[in-house]
Amino acid sequence: MGRPVGRPVVLQTDLPFPKRQGKVRDIYEVDDRLLLVASDRISAFDVVLPNGIPDKGATLTQISNFWFDKMADLVPNHLIATQVDDYPAALQEHREVLADRSVLVEKARPLGVECVVRGYIIGSGWKDYQKTGKVCGIELPKGLRQAEALPEAIFTPATKAELGAHDENITFEEACAIEGAEIMEEARRISLAIYGRAHTFARERGIILADTKFEFGRRPDGTLVLIDECLTPDSSRFWPAEEYAVGISPPSFDKQYVRDHLETLDWDKTPPGPVLPDEVVEGTSARYKEAFKRLTGKDLETVLE
Numbered sequence: 578m579g580r581p582v583g584r585p586v587v588l589q590t591d592l593p594f595p596k597r598q599g600k601v602r603d604i605y606e607v608d609d610r611l612l613l614v615a616s617d618r619i620s621a622f623d624v625v626l627p628n629g630i631p632d633k634g635a636t637l638t639q640i641s642n643f644w645f646d647k648m649a650d651l652v653p654n655h656l657i658a659t660q661v662d663d664y665p666a667a668l669q670e671h672r673e674v675l676a677d678r679s680v681l682v683e684k685a686r687p688l689g690v691e692c693v694v695r696g697y698i699i700g701s702g703w704k705d706y707q708k709t710g711k712v713c714g715i716e717l718p719k720g721l722r723q724a725e726a727l728p729e730a731i732f733t734p735a736t737k738a739e740l741g742a743h744d745e746n747i748t749f750e751e752a753c754a755i756e757g758a759e760i761m762e763e764a765r766r767i768s769l770a771i772y773g774r775a776h777t778f779a780r781e782r783g784i785i786l787a788d789t790k791f792e793f794g795r796r797p798d799g800t801l802v803l804i805d806e807c808l809t810p811d812s813s814r815f816w817p818a819e820e821y822a823v824g825i826s827p828p829s830f831d832k833q834y835v836r837d838h839l840e841t842l843d844w845d846k847t848p849p850g851p852v853l854p855d856e857v858v859e860g861t862s863a864r865y866k867e868a869f870k871r872l873t874g875k876d877l878e879t880v881l882e
Contacts, residue, residue: 586617586629590674600625601637601811607665607681610657613805614679619853619861621835626850630858632877634678636865637809639880642680643873644775644807651774652767654803655682655794677881685794685802690752691735691744692764694772697787699724699814699826701746702733714748724787724816725823730772732765735790763801764793775808782871784830785821789813810868830868834861 594605594612600620605612615638617629638659645654658664658681661672668675695702695712698721702712710717713733721727734752735744753761768791776786790812792805806812810831821827828834838857844850853861866877873880 586631588616588618588629590614592671611682611684613682619832621839622846624848624850627852631862633865636869636877637811638678640809640869641806648771651770652803655685657681657683685796685804687794689755691737692768692791693733693735694730694768695733695788696730696776697724697726699787713746722824724827730769732768783818784871785816785818787814787816810865815868830864834864
């Protein structure tokens with residue numbers, strides 16, 4: 578039986594293993610594997626905000642696991658175990674904080690490039706297009722309007738920024754200079770294949786997948802594997818199909834709701850970030866859960882341990 582949602586917000590975890598921390602995930606080294614724990618932290622404009630979003634970590638983890646399974650025939654992924662029962666004995670005593678929001682994964686050397694796929698012209702791509710008529714060096718048709726579907730999805734890599742800094746769009750040629758042409762050709766092919774399948778699947782369930790970013794790693798034998806997260810509201814732009822319109826920035830299931838609130842404040846987008854009001858916290862949590870429900874056909878609480 579699922580436990581009720583609305584559990585305490587988890588902003589930090591502190592397990593007795595070597596740790597590094599990202600904006601949302603706490604990453605632990607457990608023997609020769611990694612334990613990824615998705616907190617309820619939320620960042621906007623590359624600043625981690627003081628208060629988190631209830632059940633966000635569990636929602637992200639469950640959505641990601643759902644997509645990893647659906648894409649397994651296109652590319653291997655790093656998952657070893659998704660249930661605490663299957664974790665090493667040393668982790669069992671930490672079940673309360675790990676349940677639903679963690680995965681045990683293999684180690685792989687991450688590529689130094691974010692693999693971004695865009696099916697619609699929005700966000701930084703829209704800004705670049707307005708200035709140059711291109712996105713990441715790719716020439717696009719003239720006269721496109723904001724949020725318009727592109728003739729076909731495009732692969733637009735980006736550099737990986739340190740915590741607190743901004744990723745930067747780069748050309749495919751620049752990505753090849755970082756990782757090599759052969760590996761980037763493979764990453765581009767797989768990224769476009771995943772996006773195409775996910776876009777079709779989501780569209781049938783009332784969600785438009787506007788764009789997304791993937792992270793890949795390489796096993797010691799050179800095999801490319803999908804790592805980190807997959808097609809979540811944190812790594813993707815999900816639009817409710819019924820509210821989609823060209824010429825505007827459509828409402829979304831991701832943290833755009835938070836960004837829109839922050840844009841109304843007198844804040845310079847540097848740390849520390851402002852505390853979010855209750856209605857923004859609750860509204861954001863509801864949007865994440867609605868994305869999960871539309872995609873999987875299940876309420877979040879039915880799948881929690």
